[in-house]
Amino acid sequence: MKISLESFDKAFENRLRLQIMSVLAANDYYDFNALKELLNATDGNLASHLKALEKEEYITVNKSFIGRKPNTQYAASAKGILAFKKHLEALENLIKQQKR
Amino acid sequence: MQEEDIYSELSSIRNLMERSSKFISLSGLSGIMAGIYALIGAIAGYKIVYNQHGGLQYRSSYISQPEVLWQLAFIAALVLVFSLVTGIWLTIRQARKKGEKFWNPVSRRLLVNMTIPLTTGGLFILILLIRGDYGIIASACLIFYGLALIAASHYTLSDVKWLGFCEIALGLMAALFPGYGIVFWTIGFSILHILYGSIMHFKYNQ
Numbered sequence: 001m002k003i004s005l006e007s008f009d010k011a012f013e014n015r016l017r018l019q020i021m022s023v024l025a026a027n028d029y030y031d032f033n034a035l036k037e038l039l040n041a042t043d044g045n046l047a048s049h050l051k052a053l054e055k056e057e058y059i060t061v062n063k064s065f066i067g068r069k070p071n072t073q074y075a076a077s078a079k080g081i082l083a084f085k086k087h088l089e090a091l092e093n094l095i096k097q098q099k100r
Numbered sequence: 101m102q103e104e105d106i107y108s109e110l111s112s113i114r115n116l117m118e119r120s121s122k123f124i125s126l127s128g129l130s131g132i133m134a135g136i137y138a139l140i141g142a143i144a145g146y147k148i149v150y151n152q153h154g155g156l157q158y159r160s161s162y163i164s165q166p167e168v169l170w171q172l173a174f175i176a177a178l179v180l181v182f183s184l185v186t187g188i189w190l191t192i193r194q195a196r197k198k199g200e201k202f203w204n205p206v207s208r209r210l211l212v213n214m215t216i217p218l219t220t221g222g223l224f225i226l227i228l229l230i231r232g233d234y235g236i237i238a239s240a241c242l243i244f245y246g247l248a249l250i251a252a253s254h255y256t257l258s259d260v261k262w263l264g265f266c267e268i269a270l271g272l273m274a275a276l277f278p279g280y281g282i283v284f285w286t287i288g289f290s291i292l293h294i295l296y297g298s299i300m301h302f303k304y305n306q
Contacts, residue, residue: 018109019116026117027205034205038120088113091106098103 009087011056016041017049021084024059024076032072050074058083123206123256125195128305131297133190134183139290141179145172146282210255217248238281242271242288257304263296 012018019039023030030038036046053059058080062073076084118124148171195202221244228237246267253261267288274284 018113022113022116023120026121030120030205037201037204038116088110091110095103095106 008090009083011053011058011083012087014049014052016045017053018087020046020049020053020074021058021076021080024074025081025084029062029073029075032074035074053080056080056083119200121206121255123200123204123210124304125191125198125200125202126256126260126300127187127190127194128297128300128302130183130187130190131293131300133186133297135290135293135295135297137179137182137186138293139286141175142282142286142290144175148172148175149282206255210252213255214248214252217244217251220244221248235278235281236275238285239271239274239278242267242274242284244271245288246271257300259296259300259303263292266292 012021016039020035023035023038032046032050035041035050036043039046050059050061054061056079057077060075060077062075064071064073148168192202201207221240224244225237225240228234228240246264246269249260249264249267253259253264270284270288270292274281274288277284
């Protein structure tokens with residue numbers, strides 16, 4: 001059975017973006033390298049999807065330096081958490097509807 | 101999207117949220133080993149302190165002999181070092197097996213959160229030693245260790261929290277019966293560790 005994707009957040013259509021949001025929803029903050037290792041993503045791919053989420057204002061970015069190394073930390077914004085929850089609810093509702 | 105896809109999507113999200121916020125490579129075996137070291141240490145310490153006097157009774161005079169104090173400190177340090185080395189080694193091994201990094205943001209947070217109550221407790225016990233309040237040292241060890249475990253439990257398997265509660269309860273009881281510090285100390289650091297380690301080993305390693 002095919003399901004329409006209209007009720008879903010377009011920003012989470014990409015799997016990696018949804019994964020990023022899952023990690024940030026469960027943690028206060030996460031830095032770029034840790035995300036990269038955890039999600040097994042390449043630098044470029046991860047950066048572009050983080051940029052997309054940042055554009056939606058779903059995540060906030062905090063750049064700093066540890067010694068000379070740049071350290072970029074990401075955190076979910078209130079708007080992002082809300083969107084993430086709504087997306088999960090939409091997924092759960094779909095399952096419930098199909099059970100009927 | 102198919103229904104199974106949604107299920108697997110939801111479960112992979114849940115898995116990721118858990119994996120990113122909890123360090124699950126703690127080895128049950130390291131608990132068992134720490135318990136065994138503590139038991140050996142407790143027996144050795146007991147022999148040193150009570151051999152001349154005999155009997156399990158309250159005395160505050162024994163630490164006045166400096167060589168006894170040094171022997172006890174040496175045994176305690178040995179137990180600590182052996183437990184830490186075994187624990188770290190087994191944890192690295194376990195992390196490799198699960199494909200998890202040993203040093204990641206979660207294990208870092210786990211250590212930081214544990215260090216705060218442990219350092220506070222360590223300093224507090226040092227102050228008790230300096231002031232000669234030997235009666236509640238065993239109790240303070242257990243209570244602060246229990247608090248450290250509960251603080252750490254937010255970043256690892258929640259079973260650790262129950263070990264923490266048990267340690268605190270034992271610590272409070274040790275404060276109530278000051279002469280039997282070594283009994284409570286042995287139960288808390290040895291028997292509880294062996295028990296907890298076995299439960300963890302069979303629950304998660306099978």
